[in-house]
Amino acid sequence: MITWESFLETFETGSGFWNPLIWITAIIVAFLIIYILRGYGKKEYKENTEQTKVFLSGNPEYEKEQMHIKGSNVYWGFTESLKWVYKTLDKMHTGNVSDYILWFVIIMGILFILVGVI
Amino acid sequence: MNIEHLSQTLLTHSPALIVAVPLLGAFLTPLISRINDKLRNVFVILTAGLTGFLVLLLSYDVLINGNIHTYIFGSQDIGSPVVRILFEVDGMNAFMIIIGAILVFVAVVYSWAFMKENTGLDKYYTLILLMAAGMFGMMLTGDMFNFFVFLEITSISSCALIAFWTNKGKAVEAGFKYIVISTIGALFILLAIAILYGQYNALNMAVLADSIQYTFLDKIAFVLLIAGLAMKAGIVPMHMWLPDAYGRAPSSVTIVLIGTTQASLYALFRVCFTIYGNSLTAPLKQIGSVTITLNGLLGTFIVMLAIITIIVGVFMALKQTNFKRIIAFAAIAEIGYIFLAVGAGLWALGSDHGMMALKGGVFHIINDALDVGLLFLVAGAIYYATKETSLNRMGGLARNMKYTTIFFLIGLLAVSGMPPMNGFASKLLIYESIYLINPILAIVAILCSILLLAVFVKVFYSAFLGPKIPRFNDVKEVPKSMLIAMGLIACVIIFFGLFPDLIVNNIVEPAANALANNSNYISQIVGGS
Amino acid sequence: MIYNIPFIAVAALIMIGLYAVIFKRNLIKMVIGITLIESGVNLFLITLGYREGSTAPIYTNSPGGVMSLPVPQALTLTSIVIGVAVLALMLSLIIHIYRHYGTLDVRKIGREDEE
Numbered sequence: 001m002i003t004w005e006s007f008l009e010t011f012e013t014g015s016g017f018w019n020p021l022i023w024i025t026a027i028i029v030a031f032l033i034i035y036i037l038r039g040y041g042k043k044e045y046k047e048n049t050e051q052t053k054v055f056l057s058g059n060p061e062y063e064k065e066q067m068h069i070k071g072s073n074v075y076w077g078f079t080e081s082l083k084w085v086y087k088t089l090d091k092m093h094t095g096n097v098s099d100y101i102l103w104f105v106i107i108m109g110i111l112f113i114l115v116g117v118i
Numbered sequence: 119m120n121i122e123h124l125s126q127t128l129l130t131h132s133p134a135l136i137v138a139v140p141l142l143g144a145f146l147t148p149l150i151s152r153i154n155d156k157l158r159n160v161f162v163i164l165t166a167g168l169t170g171f172l173v174l175l176l177s178y179d180v181l182i183n184g185n186i187h188t189y190i191f192g193s194q195d196i197g198s199p200v201v202r203i204l205f206e207v208d209g210m211n212a213f214m215i216i217i218g219a220i221l222v223f224v225a226v227v228y229s230w231a232f233m234k235e236n237t238g239l240d241k242y243y244t245l246i247l248l249m250a251a252g253m254f255g256m257m258l259t260g261d262m263f264n265f266f267v268f269l270e271i272t273s274i275s276s277c278a279l280i281a282f283w284t285n286k287g288k289a290v291e292a293g294f295k296y297i298v299i300s301t302i303g304a305l306f307i308l309l310a311i312a313i314l315y316g317q318y319n320a321l322n323m324a325v326l327a328d329s330i331q332y333t334f335l336d337k338i339a340f341v342l343l344i345a346g347l348a349m350k351a352g353i354v355p356m357h358m359w360l361p362d363a364y365g366r367a368p369s370s371v372t373i374v375l376i377g378t379t380q381a382s383l384y385a386l387f388r389v390c391f392t393i394y395g396n397s398l399t400a401p402l403k404q405i406g407s408v409t410i411t412l413n414g415l416l417g418t419f420i421v422m423l424a425i426i427t428i429i430v431g432v433f434m435a436l437k438q439t440n441f442k443r444i445i446a447f448a449a450i451a452e453i454g455y456i457f458l459a460v461g462a463g464l465w466a467l468g469s470d471h472g473m474m475a476l477k478g479g480v481f482h483i484i485n486d487a488l489d490v491g492l493l494f495l496v497a498g499a500i501y502y503a504t505k506e507t508s509l510n511r512m513g514g515l516a517r518n519m520k521y522t523t524i525f526f527l528i529g530l531l532a533v534s535g536m537p538p539m540n541g542f543a544s545k546l547l548i549y550e551s552i553y554l555i556n557p558i559l560a561i562v563a564i565l566c567s568i569l570l571l572a573v574f575v576k577v578f579y580s581a582f583l584g585p586k587i588p589r590f591n592d593v594k595e596v597p598k599s600m601l602i603a604m605g606l607i608a609c610v611i612i613f614f615g616l617f618p619d620l621i622v623n624n625i626v627e628p629a630a631n632a633l634a635n636n637s638n639y640i641s642q643i644v645g646g647s
Numbered sequence: 648m649i650y651n652i653p654f655i656a657v658a659a660l661i662m663i664g665l666y667a668v669i670f671k672r673n674l675i676k677m678v679i680g681i682t683l684i685e686s687g688v689n690l691f692l693i694t695l696g697y698r699e700g701s702t703a704p705i706y707t708n709s710p711g712g713v714m715s716l717p718v719p720q721a722l723t724l725t726s727i728v729i730g731v732a733v734l735a736l737m738l739s740l741i742i743h744i745y746r747h748y749g750t751l752d753v754r755k756i757g758r759e760d761e762e
Contacts, residue, residue, distance in 0.1 A: 011543060011619040013474060013550045020538040020616050064514075064585040071509025071580035072439045075572070079437055089434060093358055096753045097295045098669050098677070101302060103355040105665065108306075108345040111419070115337050118403060118415060263722055270729045274736060281740060287747035291756050294674075294740045301681055301733050302668065308726060309661075309688050315719070316695040 125175070132176040133189040133205040136215065137255045139169050140222075144247035151240035159230050162243045166226045169250070173219040177212035181628050186642050188260070196643060200322045206260035208639055209628035213480065214257040214384050216625070217487050220610065221377040222250040228495060228603035229370040231596070232502055242282065248275040249374055256381045260643075262311045262321050265385065266304065269350075272378050273300035280367040280375075292362040299359045303346040310342035323393055324643035327636055332397040332412070343389050350382035353457060354427040357450050361434075364446035369498025372442075373491040376449070380487055383453065387460060387633060390416065395636040398467065417465025424461055425562055427454030432569045436576075439509045441500065444577055445493045448533060448570060452486040455479075458563065459548045462555050467634070471554040477630045478547030481622060485532070485540045485614065492529040492607045493574075496522055499596045499604070500581065509580040516582040518593045523582050525604045530578060532611050534571035540614035543622075653694040660687030674744070674751045678737050685730045692723045 010019040054061055061067070079086060128135070143165035151158040179185060187207040190196060196204075225246065233239060252272035259265050277300070281293030315321055317336070318329050330336060349356040360379075364372050391398075398413040431451030438444045459479030466472030499522050506512055516523040532539035545567065553560035595601075614621055632638065660683055667680025696716035704717040741751070748756045 007617055007620055009619045011622065013547055015550050015554075016546070018537075018543065018546055018618070020543075020618065023537055024616075065587055065589070068513040068584040068587065069580075071512070071576070074576045074580060075436060082433075085433060086437060089430065092355070093434070095358075095362075097298050097359075098671070098753060100295070100299055100356065100358050101665070102669050103358075104302070104345065104349050105669070107348070107356060108341060111341045111345055112338075114415065114419060115341055118410060263725075267725060267729070270733070274732060277736060277740075281743070284743055287744065287756070290740055290743045290747065294737065294744060297733065297737055297740070298668070298677065298681065301737075302684065305681075305684050305688050309691065312688070312692050312695060312719075312722075315722075 128172065129175055129179055130187075131189070132172050133187060133207055133258055134191070136169060136172050136176065136258065137251055139172070140165060140247045140251040140254065144244050144251060147244045147247065148240050151243070155239070158240065158243060162226050162247065163223075163230075165247060166223045166250070169254075170219040170223050173215050176207065177216050180207055180212040181209060181625055184628065186638060188642055200320070200325050200643060203259075203261050203264050204322070204643075205258045206324065206639070206642065207258060208642075209630075209632035210384065210388070210480075211258055213484070213625060213629035214381065215254060217380060217484050218250070218253050218257060218377050220607070221373050221487060221491060222246075222253075224491070224495075224603045224606055225370040225373045227606070228373075228498070228600055229368075230599040232370055232498055232600055233368065236282075238282075242279070245275045245279050246371070246374060249279065249378070253374070253378050253381055256378070257384060260323050262314070262323060262326070264321075266308055266311060269304055269307070269382075272381075273297065273304065276371070276375055276378060279371045280363050282368055282371065283366075286366075289366045292366040295359050296363045299349065299356075303349045306342050306346040310339040310346070313339040313342075322643065323388070324640045327393045327395060328640050328644045330394060330397060332394075332400065336394075340389075340394060344386065347382050347386040347389065348423075351379055351386060352450055352453050353423055354430045354450070354454070357427070357431075360450055361443045361446040364449065364494070365440060365442040369442075369494050369501070372494045376487050376491055376494075379453070380483055383456065383483070390464065391633045392636040392639055398464075413464050413467050417461050417467075420461030420464065421458060421559065424454045424458035425559065427451070427457065428563065428566045432566045432573065435573045436569065441497045441507055441509060441512075441577065441581070442494065444509075444573060445490060445497060448493075448573060449486070449490045451566065451570060452482070452490060452533070455545070455548060455563065456482050456486060458552065458559070462552050462559075463634075466555060471551045473630065473634065474547060475551035475555075476634060477622065477626055478544055478551060480630050480633070481547065481626045482544040485544045488607055488611050488614075489529055489532040489539075489541060492525060492604060492611065493533065495600070495604050495607070496526045496529060499600055502600070503593050503596055504590060509577065512581045513584040513590075514582075514587045515590060515593065517586060518590065519595050521595060521601055522604075525608050526578065526582065528608050528611060530571075530574040532615070534574060535567050536571070538615050540611055540618065540621075543615065543618035650699075653690060657687045657691040657694070660684070660690065672753050674741050674753055677753070678734065678741070681737070682730070682734060685726070689723050689726055689730075692719045692726065695719050 008021065010017050143162065147158060147162060150161050176187065180187060187205075188196075189205040189207075191203045191205075193202060196202075226243075229242070229246075233242060236242070249272055252268050252275065255268035256265060256272060259268060274297075277293045277297040280296055281290045283289045311321070313335055314326060317333070318326060320326055320329065352360045364375065367375065394412075398416075399411055401409045401411050402415070403410045428451050431447050431449075431454055435444050435447035435451070438447065456479050459475050459482060463472045463476030463479060466475065499519070500512070500515065501507055503519060503522075504512065504515070528539070532541040535541040535545035549560050549564060552563060664680045664683030664685075664687060667683065668677050671677060671680065696719035698713050698715050701713040701715040704714040704720075706714075744756055745751060750756065
């Protein structure tokens, strides 16, 4: 049966444990410490002067639509350096349904050989 | 008639009522929609709610009290030989119908506002209730040919729903691809059922499990069943229909489609563990001093396929720019995690860490369905508000849609396995038990989980963060019914994440025990009772 | 040997159907291939129930003798009905696809950019 104490028990795997309530208490204490430390900062600044404008190391600022990095450019370094993986993967995902059934027959053949011979 | 007697009657008949109530609702919906539109929406929500209540009643009795329910169509006693169609509900079935009930209720509440401007809505609601009836039938049945019939009902109604937006060519093509793949898989499953029937003169799962000897024809049937069900479940390299079907369907349809994919995965486990369970540990061949058993061979093959699934799913997800296709590839990777854990549990059958891996895999089924479902609902909400689906044209939406951003953040943390969400609890079980079997598998699994976090941080940055784009100045928050649906799933996710021990001991452990040990399932029907 | 001919026919039908689905490019030819596979599976189900020298299992007061099994015949009827429904759905989807794209070649449909 479900009792009220069973809501608070620790989750045990075979070789470790995890208790989310203790974790949340620790995170709340950490955030409190961060908030108190933030209160020691400077609070004065002058409005509508140079202090509140965007600073881009001296470069001019374009309009907002062009400043936002588009979705397909975000991980350019990763996709560019792994082009050999993506060339194989793109050739696999063709889009016609006959290739999908061909993969099914290939996997069925491999399973037949595995189960039948061994 | 008092409440006690009524609830006892409902409990006895609930396996049949869970399939019959959505079916009756599906046939009444076109009649009611001639009267009024709002009345039809309320009627569909009430039907889904009644089904959810019956599911909770049945699964409470099966999981907490530990009884196995059988429901025989047409008579009171089983008789010998077993010739009637019957539904048998043990721990694993009760676990799966909980998932189905949550997903169907959330989908119906979500489509109140999401589909409001479309025409042909009476057919839409009829098909969603038919799909729900087919899905519950797949999860509850104890008879092989009955499973095939419900599989076909589900695939026909889901195909019509995937191709719902017929004004675009892409959705119709995705529906055609789905029905071709689904029909060929189902026909090969029927071939395997016919081979098993010809040998043993039995269609009942428990009778088959009792009388299977591992002859040559049984091997052929085993291979056909595993290949056909794996294709329906989306394992690489047969996964390519999944991004098309999930990505081009309306979002409320996708969330019920996730439930039917998990039902095919459940059927795969039922075939491996229960029907062929007695011949899993028998030794097949001896090479030197190493004995090869069926569970070792099958476990190794499943683990290899699962690792390829995780890697291909994550790498393809990093490159896409369509919002829903990214989430669909992440769903493929999550199915890979479930397959990896259950394959490892099969390989180490009977030992302690094998049981732990099986528990992690079964727990991850419900976590995966909830997390990926929430992400698809958020994608639908953004499409409703801005009519955009490509990540290249979105930006800065967090100012206008605050609640949607919070729900996406919860879904992001849950899918990539960050504490304190439910994804972390099940992935912790998977990592620790896989590490004891082979350390390399655990390293690959953790790396791909970090890459999944990278994928969704990319989506979060492109869609929600950033400066205020003047084109989206008058984008408002989505209507309340969609927010209620998303909030319901987010509450369940947070509840599962905060109390994992409660969930694992009461819901997951009876299901994993029912899978690993098939003697209770058999003795309920054959011999004994 | 002569009693094995239906099983050989089943294997041949399924192989030809799979060949049509995998290697043909026209959508209608793929649908014909799926119908061939389904006919093969139905033939296999019926052949399982045949007993030598038997009559049809339709009598209430039987005149004696062996009858073939009725259960596979019921399963086959269900399967034929499901096949008809799936065939109707596939053909109506092909009509929609032709109206959008103007072609029935499987390598040319659905090639729009995913943007």
